Amino acid sequence: MARPPDKTARADLLAAALIEFDEHGVERATVEAITSRAGRSKGAFYLHFESKEAAFLALCESAFAGLGEFIGAVTPSSSLDWGLEALRAHWLETDLRAFEYVWQHRPILRLVLSVGMCGRFAYLVDAFATVARESIARWLEYGVERGFYRAELDIAITSMAIGGAYDRLARELVRLEKKPDLARWLSQFQATFVEGLAARERATKRGQSPTKPRGPAGEEPVAAKTRRASRHAALRG
Amino acid sequence: MARPPDKTARADLLAAALIEFDEHGVERATVEAITSRAGRSKGAFYLHFESKEAAFLALCESAFAGLGEFIGAVTPSSSLDWGLEALRAHWLETDLRAFEYVWQHRPILRLVLSVGMCGRFAYLVDAFATVARESIARWLEYGVERGFYRAELDIAITSMAIGGAYDRLARELVRLEKKPDLARWLSQFQATFVEGLAARERATKRGQSPTKPRGPAGEEPVAAKTRRASRHAALRG
DNA sequence: GCCATTATTGACCGACGAGTCAATAACGAC
DNA sequence: GTCGTTATTGACTCGTCGGTCAATAATGGC
Structure with a gap:
């Protein structure tokens, strides 16, 4: 009689992969760490997933399915x-x-x-x-x-x-x-x-000010003040 | 007399790094490819940058400086x-x-x-x-x-x-x-x-329709139709 | 217990690539 | 040409890690 497959292996591995990917990103997460966290072997991992990337894609698929x-x-x-x-x-x-x-x-x-x-x-x-x-x-x-x-x-x-x-x-x-x-x-x-x-109607009247324009409101969101010393420290970190 | 440094080495390496990083991402870009593209040696790379990540951070720094x-x-x-x-x-x-x-x-x-x-x-x-x-x-x-x-x-x-x-x-x-x-x-x-x-004033009148609500307009932006066969194919690689 | 079948394991292999450093090259002064 | 100083080089080392597969384990039937 053949040995029955472990029913939770795949899910255990995916759950562990999610944590490792979250902490380290896909590139830097290792299959060794994933399997260790899941309490499984590397061989078991490769039984369920063709590659590390395949495990990631499986996780993405479930996320997109829900959304x-x-x-x-x-x-x-x-x-x-x-x-x-x-x-x-x-x-x-x-x-x-x-x-x-x-x-x-x-x-x-x-x-x-x-x-x-x-x-x-x-x-x-x-x-x-x-x-x-x-x-x-x-x-x-x-x-x-x-x-x-x-x-x-x-x-x-x-x-x-x-x-x-x-x-x-x-x-x-x-x-x-x-x-x-x-x-x-x-x-x-x-x-x-x-x-x-815009506030309704009142803004139109107030907006006629003749003062010279000087300040922005809409910003490009990836910006930061490069002059911030703390961020420079981070860049050199 | 000491040999003078090459004036363009660092800039050449950064330019090459930008291309390699853009194509492969930081993790997968290699110092070998960067130096080859720049026409420089690996030793020269490490003279100018402590690590691959340091080169990336130098690029980021210049981007943020501009912005x-x-x-x-x-x-x-x-x-x-x-x-x-x-x-x-x-x-x-x-x-x-x-x-x-x-x-x-x-x-x-x-x-x-x-x-x-x-x-x-x-x-x-x-x-x-x-x-x-x-x-x-x-x-x-x-x-x-x-x-x-x-x-x-x-x-x-x-x-x-x-x-x-x-x-x-x-x-x-x-x-x-x-x-x-x-x-x-x-x-x-x-x-x-x-x-x-909102269109001004007219919308308020038209908005009184008694019809039962059924359609959304604001969407969660990372979403897609998981039922799209083409995207399923992409996920399966 | 033995058996056949399948599941699981982890030591191992080999490719890869970050980083090193002795050898070589470049430079002007003499 | 030699010299002292510094720059540059790329073959090499070695650690990492993805993936493999022979050995071992698990299972029910007999």
Whole structure:
């Protein structure tokens, strides 16, 4: 009689891989460390996965499978007949479900968000981001057609901005130890986009100031003050 | 008489390193390939840089030095007396200068934006992003104080959204072969935030539709449809 | 116990690549 | 040419680690 396979080996190895990848990145995580952490042998690892990269891809696959339930899953049909409030309510509801999922699966999402941005694996997250952006674009188009959104919107650029903002939100969320008030965060996010920054009507009058312009508000986000001594120390570290 | 040092060695090596890092990532780029590309020896490499990582950090340092001229360089003082139009004009001007710099330095910015997101180097971009976000926050506070922006804005969350959006813009820009109309892009970006999506006044009336909500507009940006067969194929390599 | 079948193991091999340093080269003064 | 000083070189060392596979273990039937 053949020996039966160990039922938990693959899952044990994947769980250990997730931790090692999270701590060291895919390139620097070693199969030795993964197997040691899982209490398994290297041979067992290679029975289940063709390579270290294959284990990583398996983890990514499960992450994307979960997220795919939320992202780009629903797009507006031409027969959809909503008002702006209904649209916003559903936008918020979908956001909440998606980010609740992100919160509940922080380790693996953190992995995908960090490692997935690196050279040879970037295509994974790129594909995902493209789908998300296309979906956003379709909802923007719907909003414009219905007269809810400004007709002069550049759909491509605006969807890029919205996609980037939610991307940043996810990255911040997976790093937190304590769960924030997601409903509030997401409600504020949506308001930032739908309502904008401008206070209504009063801003137009105050905006006629003749004072010479001097200060910026929008910033390129990868910047830092190179003159910060502490960061120089870090670079030399 | 001592032999004079080669004046271009270090720059040659850095230029070569940039290309190799861009193509292979820091972990997988080899000193052998870098030195071969630069027409220099491994010994020369180690004369100028303590390690491969040190060369990478030198590249990052120069990237941040350039960007630091734009990002977080100017913050509003209490004596600043601008109207909204002046504020927006300068926001746009600063964006233009920053993104012009990004465009002119695509290779190194592409490197920082990709590699800088990976585990052990993530702190570099994090520090930068933090400075940028704080700067955005200060400008938002200024706008609220002056009555230009909505008083109910959550500064922290809104600055996160804006920072993320510009981050995405930079990432898209460094990948392009042909320069887009930056002024238009940035103008649209700003409008997305300041004016918001909502059409003025008409949307409120149309928004009273009693139809049941069903479609989302805001999406979690790392998502994709896991049901896409082509992406499944990519995951399976 | 033996048996056949399959699972699991970890010592081992060999490729790779970071980093070293003795040998060689470059330089102007004499 | 020699000399002293410094720069540059690349063959080499050695540690790391991905992946292999013969040895061992686990299993139920007999």
